[in-house]
Amino acid sequence: MPSAILDAIYCRRSIREYTAEDVPPDQLHEIIRAGCWAPSGLNNQPWRFVVIRDAAVRRRLADQTHYGHIILAAPALIAVYLDPAAMYNDVKDHQAAGACIQNMLLATEALGLGAVWLGQILQNKDQVNTILDLPPHLDLMAVLAVGHPKHRNQTSQRKTVEELLLKEL
């Protein structure tokens, strides 16, 4: 069994502290490419991306969330959007965004990087579009903070399969 895949799924953790080392654009593009290979309903690929490495822009974005310290600490951000012009079903397109983001998180593991999925910033998604100079119709799904992990001592918990499996027929 090629356990690297399952290892990445089970061992991936949200990384919120980073070294000062930069993340070059080609690695950020690889993370986005991994996201793009998620499945989407009708293969509509509704996702769009913004890469942010500029420190001044990151400072402005940091003010839009309780987790601003993570945005300030991360050398790179990837904002994930849905383009309503490419969408066909809200629930399925939001699911597709989640599948895309999960691929991106796993790709950061594959590249030896760390990331965290930031969702609380959606409360100020209009302001985020203003800061990024994007048209208001684009719908922010999440911001990923990406960097080199300062450490890897994160732990996490999940319910067991037995708790979540409603029935077997």
Next chain:
Amino acid sequence: MPSAILDAIYCRRSIREYTAEDVPPDQLHEIIRAGCWAPSGLNNQPWRFVVIRDAAVRRRLADQTHYGHIILAAPALIAVYLDPAAMYNDVKDHQAAGACIQNMLLATEALGLGAVWLGQILQNKDQVNTILDLPPHLDLMAVLAVGHPKHRNQTSQRKTVEELLLKEL
């Protein structure tokens, strides 16, 4: 670079034709476990699962979607639900379901199996709950058809990163 992860992300295809070989419960549980290790907002883990291998139940489910032939062909199905009692935000919980499902699809690859994410059946999600004898408040997110791939000659297309990257700051 542990490219097995990126390989799985880039080479995974929707598998719609299966051999007659069964998929044992322990492999289906492993796929569900992989799904459970997706991130969710506030780590609320809103996902729930039903495993279906019974042929009579599969026949009844097949009548609920245009893709019934896939449901009939697959030796196993995993229905993915959200439990509203565990949800906190529709958009974020639907994203979490998508991240969970993507982990499950990648896990099928890791196990040498194949799967396809079926969403069209959501048009009859109330009937699906009736067939599975589940309370109506549980919200069907998708059905995964799982089996041993009959072949692996599937192809797929994606837009390029350049087409989907709105800007770099």
